[in-house]
Amino acid sequence: xxxxxxxxxxxxxxxxxxxxxxxQLLEQNGADAWVMAGGLDSFDWLKDRIKKPQVLVDLSGVxxxxxxxxxxxxxxxxxxxxxxxxxxxxxxxxNYGVLSDxxxxxxxxxxxxxxxLGGNVSQDVRCWYYRGGWPCYRAGGNICYADTPVGRxxxxxxxxxxxxxAVHPSDSxxxxxxxxxxxxxxxxxGERVVDAEDYFVGPEDDITKINMLQPGDLLTAxxxxxxxxxxxxxxEKVRDRNVWDFPLMNVASAIKLxxxxxxxxxxxxxxVSPRPMRLKAVEDAVLGKPANAETGEMAGRLAxxxxxxxxxxxxxxxxxRNLVKRAIAGGQEAAA
Amino acid sequence: MSFLQWATSPWGQSVPTHIAWSLIWxxxxxxxxxxxxxxxxxxxxxxxxxxxxxxxEAAAAGVPDRVPRHTLTARMFHWVMAASMIxxxxxxxxxxxxxxxxxVVYHWIAGxxxxxxxxxxxxxxxxxxxxxxxxxxxxxxxxxKNRTLRFFGKDAPLPSKFAKYPLENKLYHGSVMxxxxxxxxxxxxxxxxxxxxxxxxxxYLFSDMxxxxxxxxxxxxxxxxxxxxxxxxxxxLRPEKLPITKSMIFGWMSRDFYLEEHDTERWAVxxxxxxxxGLAASxxx
Numbered sequence: 001x002x003x004x005x006x007x008x009x010x011x012x013x014x015x016x017x018x019x020x021x022x023x024q025l026l027e028q029n030g031a032d033a034w035v036m037a038g039g040l041d042s043f044d045w046l047k048d049r050i051k052k053p054q055v056l057v058d059l060s061g062v063x064x065x066x067x068x069x070x071x072x073x074x075x076x077x078x079x080x081x082x083x084x085x086x087x088x089x090x091x092x093x094x095n096y097g098v099l100s101d102x103x104x105x106x107x108x109x110x111x112x113x114x115x116x117l118g119g120n121v122s123q124d125v126r127c128w129y130y131r132g133g134w135p136c137y138r139a140g141g142n143i144c145y146a147d148t149p150v151g152r153x154x155x156x157x158x159x160x161x162x163x164x165x166a167v168h169p170s171d172s173x174x175x176x177x178x179x180x181x182x183x184x185x186x187x188x189x190g191e192r193v194v195d196a197e198d199y200f201v202g203p204e205d206d207i208t209k210i211n212m213l214q215p216g217d218l219l220t221a222x223x224x225x226x227x228x229x230x231x232x233x234x235x236e237k238v239r240d241r242n243v244w245d246f247p248l249m250n251v252a253s254a255i256k257l258x259x260x261x262x263x264x265x266x267x268x269x270x271x272v273s274p275r276p277m278r279l280k281a282v283e284d285a286v287l288g289k290p291a292n293a294e295t296g297e298m299a300g301r302l303a304x305x306x307x308x309x310x311x312x313x314x315x316x317x318x319x320x321r322n323l324v325k326r327a328i329a330g331g332q333e334a335a336a
Numbered sequence: 337m338s339f340l341q342w343a344t345s346p347w348g349q350s351v352p353t354h355i356a357w358s359l360i361w362x363x364x365x366x367x368x369x370x371x372x373x374x375x376x377x378x379x380x381x382x383x384x385x386x387x388x389x390x391x392x393e394a395a396a397a398g399v400p401d402r403v404p405r406h407t408l409t410a411r412m413f414h415w416v417m418a419a420s421m422i423x424x425x426x427x428x429x430x431x432x433x434x435x436x437x438x439x440v441v442y443h444w445i446a447g448x449x450x451x452x453x454x455x456x457x458x459x460x461x462x463x464x465x466x467x468x469x470x471x472x473x474x475x476x477x478x479x480x481k482n483r484t485l486r487f488f489g490k491d492a493p494l495p496s497k498f499a500k501y502p503l504e505n506k507l508y509h510g511s512v513m514x515x516x517x518x519x520x521x522x523x524x525x526x527x528x529x530x531x532x533x534x535x536x537x538x539x540y541l542f543s544d545m546x547x548x549x550x551x552x553x554x555x556x557x558x559x560x561x562x563x564x565x566x567x568x569x570x571x572x573l574r575p576e577k578l579p580i581t582k583s584m585i586f587g588w589m590s591r592d593f594y595l596e597e598h599d600t601e602r603w604a605v606x607x608x609x610x611x612x613x614g615l616a617a618s619x620x621x
Contacts, residue, residue, distance in 0.1 A: 135343030141353045142551050143529065145346070148539050162440065163530055204438040206431070 008046040012055045019064050019220050022057055023186045027216035029055040035218065036060075037080060037119035040111060045124070050133040065118070065220060068092065074226040076184075079118025079219045083172070084109070086117060096224055098233035098252050102175035105237045108244040118219045121173050121183070121199070124210055125166035125274065126246055128152055137163045137207050146310070153310040155248060158317060160273035162204040165310060171237055173200075173276045174252035177268035179228050184221040185213065193223070197268070200275035210275075228254045228266070232291070234327045238319060247271045249319050253327035255291060262286050262295070267327055269303070272320055279303050279324065286328055296329035340552055345544040352548035355555035357432045363559040367566025374570075383487075385596075388494040399595065402588040403605050405500075410465070413457050414584055420450040424519075425565060428558055444532055447523045454516060469500045475602065476503040499602035512564055518557035522550045 011034070016022040026033050034053035036042040037060075045051035059065060065080035068089050075096065077086060086092055087104040106112055106120060124130075125138065127146055135141030146153040147165045156165040173196065181196040194212065201209045213219065232255045239245035249271045256264040265286055267279045282299045289295040300321035307317050341354045377383075406414070423446035427439040461467055479495035480503055486492050501509075528538050529547075542550070572581040579593040594605065 134346055135351075135353055139343075140341070141343050142547065143539055143544075147537075161531075162438070201436075204440065206436040 008043075009049055009052045011046075011053050013058060014055055015058045015061050017061050017063075019062055019186060019218065022059055022062055022065075023188075023216070023218045025055075025057050026218055027188050029057075030215040033057055033215065035122075037116040037122075038082070038114045039119075040107075040115050041119060041123040044131070048131070048133060050131070059118075072226065074224045074229070076221050076223045077117055078221050080116050083112040083115045083117065083120060087112065095226075095229040096179055096233075098178055098235045098254060099172065099175045099224070101233070101235040102171045102237075102250070102252060105235075105250075106171045107246075111244075117172060117222060120170050121176065121222070122211055122213070122219060123170060125164075126169045127156065127164075127166035130164075130166060137203070138166065140208060149311060151311065154312040155246075155271070156310055156313055157273050158304075158307040158309050158313060158320070159277060160202055160204075160275060161308065161310075162202065162207070162274070164203040164207050164274055166274055167271045168200065168210065168274060168276050169246045170270060170276065171247055171250055174250055174268035174270045175235055176222060176224070177276060177278050178233070178252040178254040178266045179224045180254075180266060182223045182225070183219060184223060186218045186220050187214070188216050191220075196222075197276065197278045202273075202275045228256075231256050231264075232330075234330060236323055236326060236331070238323065249316060249323060251320075251323040251327045255328070257291060260290055261288055262291050262328075263288075265328075267299075267324065269320060269323065272307075272316060282324060282328075291328055291330070293325070293329045296325035296327075299328045300325035347544075349544065351544045352552050354551055355559065359555070359559045360429050360432060360562065363562035364566070367563045367570075370563075370567050371570045386494055387497045399591050399600070399605050401591050403591060403594040404588050405583040406587050408587065409460065411584055411587060413453055413460065417450060417453045417457070420446045420453060421561065421565060424450060425558075425561060429562065440530060444523075444527055444530070447520070447527075450516070451520050451524065454520065466500075469603075470506055470509050472503055472506045473499070475499070476506065479503065496602070497599035498597055499599060502597075508564070508568065511560075515557040515560045515564065518553050519561070522554040522557070525550060526554060 014025050014029075016025055026035065032054035034042065034046075034051065034056050036056055036058050039058075039060075042056075046053075046056075059080055062080060065078045067078045068081060068085065068091075069076045069078075070091050075092065083103040083106050087100050089100065093100045103112065103117070103120070106115060127136070127138070129136050129145035129151070130138050133139070134145055135143075136146075137144050144163055144165055145151055146156050147161065147163075153165060155167065157167050177196045179196075182193045183196060183199045185192045185194065185199075199211050201212055234253045234255075235250070237250040238248045240248065247270065249269060251267070251269045253265065253267040255262055265283045267282050268276055269279065270276045279299075282303050285302055286295050286299050289298075300323075303324040304317050304321050307320070309317060339356050339359060340352045341356055342350055343353045345351050424443060427443040427446065431437065431439050461470070475496055476499075482492040482495050486494075525541065528535050528541050531537060539547075541547075571577055572584075579589045583589040
């Protein structure tokens, strides 16, 4: 049982000054190392004494991991770039507005000033029981406390549950999936670039992990191709407290229209499943159709097919249906 | 080194959750050590095969060229059980050693196949085969004692030839039976913890402590099967045992091998293999 303590467990603090040095340190220390970006997720774990790494690799001194670099091919955002920088960046606001909308809804201004894009996409799940230090499946035990008849699972998954029912909590990830972003990972064998949706790992594949990073790997940047620059974007986040909260659900879409009809579309939702969900079937179904309420209605119904609610989260099904509808038709059109 | 993983339950109770996964490697190392030691023993010591002569071997005249040993039904059971066991081992332990895939569904389906095959085997062997042929009898124990005494250079009578199954086979069968009962008994209850579509999930069926020990027993029997399976495959591939392995594929063994290894009174084969009588007399299980 977790008891909040102010004193963190002892660890060796390593502060590299380059990405290569950071990756080398991570490789040397393997599973004993903990990567800290903005520290917002890390300090929760450390102060609760639930995670007890031997070594903490602090990336705050690695300047090359910061910054937004525009090019003809798109934009590359360093993993240590703060969410505030991204939200306020003119080019991103202009051409990739769905990302600036998404990151500007993360938590509070203070947290966005400190939180990084790499940290936001790599943060761990928010299940009460897991975070509380209970020996659940994700923590290496043999039970899911949330998926029990009296478990508190209002915030949990309606898709993709496989023993663990926790959801991925990031706001930026659906936007990055909609933009067809690529995650750049530095490994011992060199650089590896993966599609945004492939960065995440579901419990069916590895119940104790949330992304594909292996010990020694380092997320260095996220590249957004220019393919979707200037498309019609939509982002919406639903949360209990609009001033500051994790999402109950969020949705992001990027749509290209041709003659009033949908020519290309990418749609993703988060906080519905242990890993962010790209709605490929919905994307295929709306092609060639007008981006209106009728198409959105159809898309919403399709999106929730196969949803399995838990004891206290059935509301997520109509919520997802409506969010997807609005992601296709736009907020005003969907309400008409 | 701890053999179990412990955790603190929400009620502050220290409960076991799993075996220590390092036991996987201990089981693998045991299996390979057995192979090496056994191979070296046969290569270096070259123990002679010596059995007591029996008058009953006059009955050899009636032994057919192909001695029926396992019926098609029995062979199918064996290979279905083997396939399900290999699937269970792969799906259980590869994710624990770093090869991640969606294993849970395949694991419980293979577990159900194993359970069904074992239930079938219990009925089949009890009512349609010679049930006692796989259990050690007094002769086996006497021969084991004599073989042990002779191994240590003591004066003891030569052992008899084997019945249908050598004592080693019988002991192996007993070990597999115990481990099998443990994994099946615990595994069926563990299916109540995951969504299968067969049972209604009920993680509260037992206390955390009972669940914990159930997972430990399942794990111990599981790693036991790693060693048992390695040893079984090794023995099945040994040149001197190949006739027995082939009999599990084709159903029969040669007359020469039968007469060399088996006691015609303890395992009587009557008539030619193509006759119904001959097959029944040799059980074919």
